Amino acid sequence: xxxxxxxxxxxxxxxxxxxxxxxxxxxxxxxxxxxxxxxxxxxxxxxxxxxxxxxxxxxxxxxxxxxxxxxxxxxxxxxxxxxxxxxxxxxxxxxxxxxxxxxxxxxxxxxxxxxxxxxxxxxxxxxxxxxxxxxxxxxxxxxxxxxxxxxxxxxxxxxxxxxxxxxxxxxxxxxxxxxxxxxxxxxxxxxxxxxxxxxxxxxxxx
Amino acid sequence: xxxxxxxxxxxxxxxxxxxxxxxxxxxxxxxxxxxxxxxxxxxxxxxxxxxxxxxxxxxxxxxxxxxxxxxxxxxxxxxxxxxxxxxxxxxxxxxxxxxxxxxxxxxxxxxxxxxxxxxxxxxxxxxxxxxxxxxxxxxxxxxxxxxxxxxxxxxxxxxxxxxxxxxxxxxxxxxxxxxxxxxxxxxxxxxxxxxxxxxxxxxxxxxxxxxxxxxxxxxxxxxxxxxxxxxxxxxxxxxxxxxxxxxxxxxxxxxxxxxxxxxxxxxxxxxxxxxxxxxxxxxxxxxxxxxxxxxxxxxxxxxxxxxxxxxxxxxxxxxxxxxxxxxxxxxxxxxxxxxxxxxxxxxxxxxxxxxxxxxxxxxxxxxxxxxxxxxxxxxxxxxxxxxxxxxxxxxxxxxxxxxxxxxxxxxxxxxxxxxxxxxxxxxxxxx
Numbered sequence: 001x002x003x004x005x006x007x008x009x010x011x012x013x014x015x016x017x018x019x020x021x022x023x024x025x026x027x028x029x030x031x032x033x034x035x036x037x038x039x040x041x042x043x044x045x046x047x048x049x050x051x052x053x054x055x056x057x058x059x060x061x062x063x064x065x066x067x068x069x070x071x072x073x074x075x076x077x078x079x080x081x082x083x084x085x086x087x088x089x090x091x092x093x094x095x096x097x098x099x100x101x102x103x104x105x106x107x108x109x110x111x112x113x114x115x116x117x118x119x120x121x122x123x124x125x126x127x128x129x130x131x132x133x134x135x136x137x138x139x140x141x142x143x144x145x146x147x148x149x150x151x152x153x154x155x156x157x158x159x160x161x162x163x164x165x166x167x168x169x170x171x172x173x174x175x176x177x178x179x180x181x182x183x184x185x186x187x188x189x190x191x192x193x194x195x196x197x198x199x200x201x202x203x204x205x206x
Numbered sequence: 207x208x209x210x211x212x213x214x215x216x217x218x219x220x221x222x223x224x225x226x227x228x229x230x231x232x233x234x235x236x237x238x239x240x241x242x243x244x245x246x247x248x249x250x251x252x253x254x255x256x257x258x259x260x261x262x263x264x265x266x267x268x269x270x271x272x273x274x275x276x277x278x279x280x281x282x283x284x285x286x287x288x289x290x291x292x293x294x295x296x297x298x299x300x301x302x303x304x305x306x307x308x309x310x311x312x313x314x315x316x317x318x319x320x321x322x323x324x325x326x327x328x329x330x331x332x333x334x335x336x337x338x339x340x341x342x343x344x345x346x347x348x349x350x351x352x353x354x355x356x357x358x359x360x361x362x363x364x365x366x367x368x369x370x371x372x373x374x375x376x377x378x379x380x381x382x383x384x385x386x387x388x389x390x391x392x393x394x395x396x397x398x399x400x401x402x403x404x405x406x407x408x409x410x411x412x413x414x415x416x417x418x419x420x421x422x423x424x425x426x427x428x429x430x431x432x433x434x435x436x437x438x439x440x441x442x443x444x445x446x447x448x449x450x451x452x453x454x455x456x457x458x459x460x461x462x463x464x465x466x467x468x469x470x471x472x473x474x475x476x477x478x479x480x481x482x483x484x485x486x487x488x489x490x491x492x493x494x495x496x497x498x499x500x501x502x503x504x505x506x507x508x509x510x511x512x513x514x515x516x517x518x519x520x521x522x523x524x525x526x527x528x529x530x531x532x533x534x535x536x537x538x539x540x541x542x543x544x545x546x547x548x549x550x551x552x553x554x555x556x557x558x559x560x561x562x563x564x565x566x567x568x569x570x571x572x573x574x575x576x577x578x579x580x581x582x583x584x585x586x587x588x589x590x591x592x593x594x595x596x597x598x599x600x601x602x603x604x605x606x607x608x609x610x611x612x613x614x615x616x617x618x619x620x621x622x623x624x625x626x627x628x629x630x631x632x633x634x635x636x637x
Contacts, residue, residue, distance in 0.1 A: 099320065128591065131623065131624050135299050135300065135322045
């Protein structure tokens with residue numbers, strides 16, 4: 001057998017291995033497992049992001065948030081200091097986020113509010129005007145406490161998060177400061193479920 | 207021995223192709239399952255490949271270099287103005303006006319797909335008539351309104367739900383008529399007459415129908431049978447794909463216009479001749495964003511240049527009324543509205559300049575460029591929430607620059623930020 005034939009045989013073998021390998025891999029990765037694998041990688045990515053943002057939260061500027069101006073659904077202008085922000089779950093979204101991404105969190109948020117009391121979830125939104133905000137909340141079926149905040153002002157202190165272009169959740173600690181941040185991805189509801197289960201105390205609160 | 211050699215090479219190549227095409231096949235199968243029976247809906251016949259040509263009266267509109275140094279005084283070109291205040295009530299609160307249609311029977315149809323996911327129907331006097339808002343999975347309900355349009359000759363409203371893959375038809379007064387399945391995905395659509403619709407679609411989504419997969423425009427009969435497809439999706443940049451124009455497909459009264467992404471050309475979508483005609487193009491000279499960029503530019507570099515706001519871009523904000531065309535352009539960014547122009551195709555005259563200035567007519571230009579067409583009228587939207595802060599400041603400083611119509615003054619004095627918009631209809635002077 002000449003070297004040329006050896007090369008041909010090698011290529012043939014390699015091709016066969018490639019096709020069998022891909023097929024075998026595809027069979028092994030059933031859709032459920034594939035989702036879990038994606039979820040794991042996303043959880044990892046989310047954790048990296050949270051770590052990055054945690055670092056930002058620990059910075060002195062973020063600890064002492066400015067006294068943001070807020071508008072409630074009745075048009076009343078209020079300030080950040082007027083509220084009790086301790087132990088809350090803030091759901092943050094704006095008119096630049098995709099509606100489907102926001103919608104995907106609605107059932108989870110409703111459940112959290114139902115089980116942990118009406119004041120647990122606070123919506124912090126940025127819409128051009130009150131009419132837009134109210135229409136959006138109505139469409140989403142969210143009737144929790146909601147405040148409109150000027151996006152540019154809020155973005156200054158939460159740049160890393162706001163630049164993601166995704167809705168996100170902020171947990172506040174006992175002192176009212178940010179304690180944890182989570183960025184839900186609509187394609188991976190299992191990861192979100194895991195997160196909300198932790199909020200509900202159904203899984204280990206680490 | 208030679209034959210074995212050739213066969214072996216062929217086999218290896220085949221195996222490699224099989225391995226690589228696995229994902230695409232999976233995607234096709236998934237779509238075929240979701241849209242099962244789609245062949246019967248879109249038809250199994252040959253889909254015509256529509257042509258593109260320049261219209262006989264094609265115009266290249268030269269945009270002056272210092273366009274931003276002048277102000278567009280709309281009061282100079284507006285002939286008649288009338289206002290219609292849309293009724294405001296908690297049951298008919300509009301989040302955003304995404305599309306506006308006007309029927310011959312005197313209905314104003316407001317499509318709000320981004321906020322309220324509803325269609326609001328008002329009378330010609332602005333009184334609220336009905337609202338289409340049926341979220342759910344029932345036969346007359348929708349999960350997600352991707353787009354909606356108005357069939358003017360049948361006076362029907364059609365709504366596309368891309369989650370349940372169907373179109374819902376309603377009467378002009380919002381009563382449900384029927385639901386029909388669709389056999390392909392699209393992002394926007396408009397009615398162009400004779401039961402034909404023009405659809406805008408994203409590339410590589412409709413992988414189950416290869417002949418339309420990379421096309422940008424598809425024409426159907428009643429949103430079902432695909433008749434023709436037009437223009438391959440094209441990007442002049444090797445590293446930038448899957449971009450879309452915010453206003454790639456616009457309705458302008460009874461006509462529709464298409465502006466492809468990375469293009470400054472506006473096409474008139476008239477499928478009677480099966481040829482899409484380029485109506486006009488905007489010539490920015492050295493100031494145009496697309497022509498000034500390197501073909502190998504990366505996405506990050508593209509956005510960096512865009513944010514420098516030195517070059518002009520056009521994302522399809524245009525309307526046509528009679529012999530006049532309207533367009534608005536921006537210096538960088540995706541949002542239109544920095545500058546605008548009105549061009550007469552007859553006299554070749556162009557009125558253009560910055561849109562928002564304290565010196566311009568406060569009744570008109572200050573608040574909104576036209577966003578729809580009703581017969582020979584252009585329609586602008588005066589949004590109280592946007593206008594009120596300025597109005598209050600102006601009232602305080604007594605700095606009205608133009609005489610207000612008593613009706614508008616009365617409305618503006620009594621309006622709140624929770625009120626629905628006031629529509630402003632106006633005709634153009636001959637220029």
